[in-house]
Amino acid sequence: xxxxxxxxxxxxxxxxxxxxxxxxxxxxxxxxxxxxxxxxxxxxxxxxxxxxxxxxxxxxxxxxxxxxxxxxxxxxxxxxxxxxxxxxxxxxxxxxxxxxxxxxxxxxxxxxxxxxxxxxxxxxxxxxxxxxxxxxxxxxxxxxxxxxxxxxxxxxxxxxxxxxxxxxxxxxxxxxxxxxxxxxxxxxxxxxxxxxxxxxxxxxxxxxxxxxxxxxxxxxxxxxxxxxxxxxxxxxxxxxxxxxxxxxxxxxxxxxxxxxxxxxxxxxxxxxxxxxxxxxxxxxxxxxxxxxxxxxxxxxxxxxxxxxxxxxxxxxxxxxxxxxxxxxxxxxxxxxxxxx
Numbered sequence: 001x002x003x004x005x006x007x008x009x010x011x012x013x014x015x016x017x018x019x020x021x022x023x024x025x026x027x028x029x030x031x032x033x034x035x036x037x038x039x040x041x042x043x044x045x046x047x048x049x050x051x052x053x054x055x056x057x058x059x060x061x062x063x064x065x066x067x068x069x070x071x072x073x074x075x076x077x078x079x080x081x082x083x084x085x086x087x088x089x090x091x092x093x094x095x096x097x098x099x100x101x102x103x104x105x106x107x108x109x110x111x112x113x114x115x116x117x118x119x120x121x122x123x124x125x126x127x128x129x130x131x132x133x134x135x136x137x138x139x140x141x142x143x144x145x146x147x148x149x150x151x152x153x154x155x156x157x158x159x160x161x162x163x164x165x166x167x168x169x170x171x172x173x174x175x176x177x178x179x180x181x182x183x184x185x186x187x188x189x190x191x192x193x194x195x196x197x198x199x200x201x202x203x204x205x206x207x208x209x210x211x212x213x214x215x216x217x218x219x220x221x222x223x224x225x226x227x228x229x230x231x232x233x234x235x236x237x238x239x240x241x242x243x244x245x246x247x248x249x250x251x252x253x254x255x256x257x258x259x260x261x262x263x264x265x266x267x268x269x270x271x272x273x274x275x276x277x278x279x280x281x282x283x284x285x286x287x288x289x290x291x292x293x294x295x296x297x298x299x300x301x302x303x304x305x306x307x308x309x310x311x312x313x314x315x316x317x318x319x320x321x322x323x324x325x326x327x328x329x330x331x332x333x334x335x336x337x338x339x340x
Contacts, residue, residue, distance in 0.1 A: 003275040004048045005105040006031055006041035007077065008069075008140070012051060015065040018058040028054055030267045039079075044274035045108040049133025056136060060170060066136055067174040070143035075151050078105065080221060084214045086152045089206040091199045092120070094152060097215065098145075104222065109141060119160060120199040123191040135166035138190045143178055146192065152203045159194050163187035236272060237283060244287035248311040252288075255280045289325040292318070296330045297337035303330050 009029045013022055026032060028051045029043050043051075056063045075082030081101045088094035095113040102111045109126040124141050126134060142162065150157045158180035168185050176182045179192075243261045247253035258280070259269040273280055288310045295306045307318035322330045 003042035003044055003107055004137075006036040006038065006043060007105065009043055009048065009051060010036045011069045011072075012055060012065065015069045016055045016058060017065070019055065025051055025054060030271050042107075042271070042275045044271060045129070045134075045137075047271075048108075049129060049131055049137060051133070052136040052140075053131070053133040056132060056169070062174075063136075063169060063171045064174045066140050066171065067143060067178045070140055070147055071178055073144050073147045075148055078148075080214060080218045081105075082148065084211065084218050085148055086203075086205060087207055087211045087214055088152060088203055089208045089211060090201060090203055091149060091153055091194070093206070093208075093211060094149070094203070095120070095122075095199075097218075100222070101218065104225075106141065111141075115196070116193070118196055119193040120196055121191060121193050123189055126190065132169060135164070135169055136171075138164060138166070139169075139171065139175060139183075142190065142192055143175070146179060152206070153198070153201065154204055157194070157198060159192040161193040163192075164190050236276065237278060240269075240273070240278075240280070240283045241287045241290065244284045245291045248288060248291060249309050250311075251313075252284055252311045288321065292322055292330070293326065293333065296322070296334050306330070 006029075009031060010033075013025045013029070016022060016025060019025060026036075028047060029036075030047045031041060031043060035041050052066070055065050059065060075086040078085075081104055084101065085094045085098065099111045099113060102109070109124060112121075112123040112125070114121040114123070122142075122145065124138060126138050126141070146157070146159060160181065162175075162179045162181055162183040164183055164185050165187055166185065168183075172183065239262055240258060243258045244253050247257060247261075255270060256266040259266045262269065264272075270280065273283075292306060292310045295301055295309060296303070299306070301309065303318070304315045307315045310318065312318040312321070319330060322328075322333070326333055328336070
């Protein structure tokens, strides 16, 4: 599942001061303002990148909405996970589980923390999309983290180094003001480094007992959430495959047709599939495979009729697809099924 929390969508759209009519921004995100209020609402990375690009274009060349949003982030907006960070005795304690906890709000990226001796490294790995939206997203991830770290430790926290793989986007002044250090561009990885002394300094309101208790709560919440997401993903996958299979005799169904049959909009279905790392076309292909193998093995339909029933206009195309799915021709598959 690769997706980004609607929390960031809401905040970025609210900060888009130079765009009077924000309906187009919501369309880019694939959400409505009401849907975005749901703590479980997510957007696909491409939609999120497109949103950032549209807002940045409205401000170019002096793009500041990103740093405005990130500098205003607060731990409380991230629920128990934010509280776990704020209650950590030191930043070193906070870093211990942040790599996993960050997935609750951004499953399109991975985060890593590493003790390098005199400095403590924070690395952000994100989709390798060569587009400004992806680069802005990387800048926003680091800026959000440093803001939350400051709330936990104190306003004087400053990384000793900030690095990005991408070229500058016209936001250098705003980013330097937020980080307190000039970012470096063209690096091998996106990340920050903090002095080990600052990482081990007591946090402002840190409490070891509270921190341990909250971690237990968060770990249980995440485990339950992951189990629900896995079950919902399997259920959605099955429902889409069944709905697609029921429409194959009229040709390959469209996303809109299947979504309507499931009682939801096409954008909603697309978003929910993206959140779970699924594609509509792959599920239609799976529906064809299952139905084709079932009909070839267990029915008296001719292969030409089965090709029609599984949405193929020509038997030759059906035969090629069946060999790709099964490693055997439809005729060989039927003969094997009859023999067994």
